[in-house]
Amino acid sequence: MKRRIEQLSALGQEERLAIFRLLVRAGPQGNCVDQIKRRLKTPGSTLSHHLDTLTRSGLLSARRAGRFIHYAVNWREAANLIRFLTEDCCAEMHARFSPDPQTGAGVGNPCCSQAAKRPRRTRRAAAASEKAEARTSSENGNRRP
Amino acid sequence: MKRRIEQLSALGQEERLAIFRLLVRAGPQGNCVDQIKRRLKTPGSTLSHHLDTLTRSGLLSARRAGRFIHYAVNWREAANLIRFLTEDCCAEMHARFSPDPQTGAGVGNPCCSQAAKRPRRTRRAAAASEKAEARTSSENGNRRP
DNA sequence: ATTATATTTCTATGTTACTAGAATTATCGT
């Protein structure tokens, strides 16, 4: 749980998210610091701190190859993070936000599109949302009143 | 993109993540501030700031009902955030981190389990990872060398 | 050994975020 918070806040920063996305695309071999530095044009010391933050969160792992240190995405942890969010939200989304239970289309979330085809709405969830949705159904309108 | 960063960093904070999780479980009706306050025992002003941060990020929406203001999860944005992470990572995971392409089991990520059954490995991805994985296959070992 | 390159740690500074009491605004009930 604390780990998830660290990971979310690690990704919740422009430069670190850019690093992470770069490394996702770099694949399992990753990139050495110098490559990242040249691509993102970040000063070495700053980059090093960001890499440390991402590594301590578990999202990256580092391996030395001679003078170079390659940072790569730790896929297992990335999957765990997505699962964490999915389990907290996606299950609810399937139950409550499936715009067309017949086709499963509408959410447009590849993470959900498969599962949404068979509405997984539990008895409990259905009852709860029924009661709740009876009164108001906003689901939009963003700003504070 | 900037929005995604705001959302990730909004969730990357203990108290705000707790609020978000509470509201996920509260369903579409959400909870009014006072309910949240009593459950999480947060001082009003602090809570108000956190709710504002989450709302500005788009993850929550607020609706007034008399004296009460109900905050609820904005499922659409939550889905978008998960999709964002999924598209950046999950596609790569399917291609590179499917431990058993035959059964699709192993990752244990409900977000991926469906899709993993049909390995989506592209020609490009296969070639790239082949070349890369030839040398080293760490995929573990967390700390900096 | 010496020099060059890769990366990190040290150090410092500015900025942003968190926290929470007090004052304020808004709405309801009487």
Add this chain to the structure above:
DNA sequence: ACGATAATTCTAGTAACATAGAAATATAAT
């Protein structure tokens, strides 16, 4: 109109984070 309750904004102190130059460390090449 008035008091009570819900929630936000004001204000301010502290802590944490981001940035980056300079010094230090580690490895490789000559």
